[in-house]
Amino acid sequence: MSTFTYEALPMRVVFGAGSLDRLPQEAERLHLRRLLVLSTPGQRDLAERAAALLGESCAEVFAEARMHVPAGIASKALEVARDVAADGCVAVGGGSTIGLGKAIALKSGPPVISVPTTYAGSEMTPIWGLTENGRKQTGRDRSVLPRSVVYDPELTLRLPVDVSVTSGFNAIAHAVEALYAPDASPIVSLMAEEGVRSLATALPAVTAAPHDLDARTAALRGAWLCGSCLGATTMSLHHKLCHILGGTFDLPHAPAHTVLLPYVAAFNLPAAPAAERALRRALATDDVPEHLARVATELGAPRSLGELGLTEHDLTEVIAQAQSRPYANPRPVSADDIRAILTDALRGTLAPRASSRSPE
Numbered sequence: 001m002s003t004f005t006y007e008a009l010p011m012r013v014v015f016g017a018g019s020l021d022r023l024p025q026e027a028e029r030l031h032l033r034r035l036l037v038l039s040t041p042g043q044r045d046l047a048e049r050a051a052a053l054l055g056e057s058c059a060e061v062f063a064e065a066r067m068h069v070p071a072g073i074a075s076k077a078l079e080v081a082r083d084v085a086a087d088g089c090v091a092v093g094g095g096s097t098i099g100l101g102k103a104i105a106l107k108s109g110p111p112v113i114s115v116p117t118t119y120a121g122s123e124m125t126p127i128w129g130l131t132e133n134g135r136k137q138t139g140r141d142r143s144v145l146p147r148s149v150v151y152d153p154e155l156t157l158r159l160p161v162d163v164s165v166t167s168g169f170n171a172i173a174h175a176v177e178a179l180y181a182p183d184a185s186p187i188v189s190l191m192a193e194e195g196v197r198s199l200a201t202a203l204p205a206v207t208a209a210p211h212d213l214d215a216r217t218a219a220l221r222g223a224w225l226c227g228s229c230l231g232a233t234t235m236s237l238h239h240k241l242c243h244i245l246g247g248t249f250d251l252p253h254a255p256a257h258t259v260l261l262p263y264v265a266a267f268n269l270p271a272a273p274a275a276e277r278a279l280r281r282a283l284a285t286d287d288v289p290e291h292l293a294r295v296a297t298e299l300g301a302p303r304s305l306g307e308l309g310l311t312e313h314d315l316t317e318v319i320a321q322a323q324s325r326p327y328a329n330p331r332p333v334s335a336d337d338i339r340a341i342l343t344d345a346l347r348g349t350l351a352p353r354a355s356s357r358s359p360e
Contacts, residue, residue, distance in 0.1 A: 006185040019152040032088040034059040059084040065097040071132035074103035094118035102128040102144035114146035119167040121227025136247020153217040165299045166254035171226035178229035179275035180330040196282040198222030236329040238264040262293035271331035304348030
């Protein structure tokens with residue numbers, strides 16, 4: 001990496017327990033007076049809390065965000081935003097809600113304030129996604145990048161352990177692919193390694209004691225770093241496959257990332273030795289794919305894509321979509337390669353990798 005390009009994204013982060021109380025000041029700083037507060041139905045109470053903090057600056061609450069950002073929901077939210085003359089959005093929740101805020105920003109331009117309650121990392125990226133007719137379309141646009149991100153670890157105390165684990169592995173996946181991205185840089189690689197280390201340490205602690213605020217803070221810090229890696233680099237095979245699994249087959253986003261990651265890592269890391277060395281250091285392991293799969297299972301995550309609802313019959317469509325458009329990857333990927341990766345992940349059978357090397 002003696003030659004590289006690194007472009008920093010213009011981000012403002014407010015981090016710390018109790019930071020939600022600073023939401024009105026963040027809105028004031030951006031001169032926003034009519035905010036549409038977004039959430040999923042399950043987090044409406046938290047959205048109402050944010051609305052109460054905003055007071056007269058809250059124009060409406062829209063609590064219909066859904067996984068994978070269906071185009072119909074995005075259109076409905078955009079119509080509400082226009083009806084109430086919203087000049088900005090506050091997205092309170094995980095990737096689904098933040099993605100909905102981005103969809104509104106993409107279409108009409110109002111800035112987004114993000115209040116993440118999971119470890120998805122979408123809040124740190126200019127990446128948007130919309131699902132329509134069984135296809136998930138993604139893109140990059142600076143207009144959707146949240147203008148302010150409020151990280152309050154106290155809000156993650158209510159996140160169920162199973163969701164915490166898969167959300168954390170989703171974040172780790174961002175860092176893994178950032179380490180072998182074609183546009184990686186020393187800065188991104190440092191963030192990626194530290195992000196993986198933070199989450200790998202925090203997730204077992206969160207599982208053992210879900211209300212441990214220190215563990216939750218460490219996990220959210222790791223998610224912030226991994227999300228920054230996602231925003232700064234080009235993702236590869238792993239993310240391509242997960243977008244197909246979610247957009248076409250409606251598989252749950254974070255669990256699909258969690259299950260698939262060790263299999264793609266086993267395929268790609270032999271062609272990315274520097275990335276593998278960084279992950280060995282971060283995870284303190286001699287076998288990165290095996291470690292990821294084992295720890296995820298020990299923490300209660302699903303073991304196979306079959307558990308999530310994928311069938312062998314579905315593989316042909318996944319392969320066709322994965323090969324329909326080019327994307328960066330550290331090694332060439334054939335249809336047979338994708339089928340082998342997906343078949344193993346479908347069954348939850350990860351082959352062991354022989355290695356005598358130690359973490360550096």
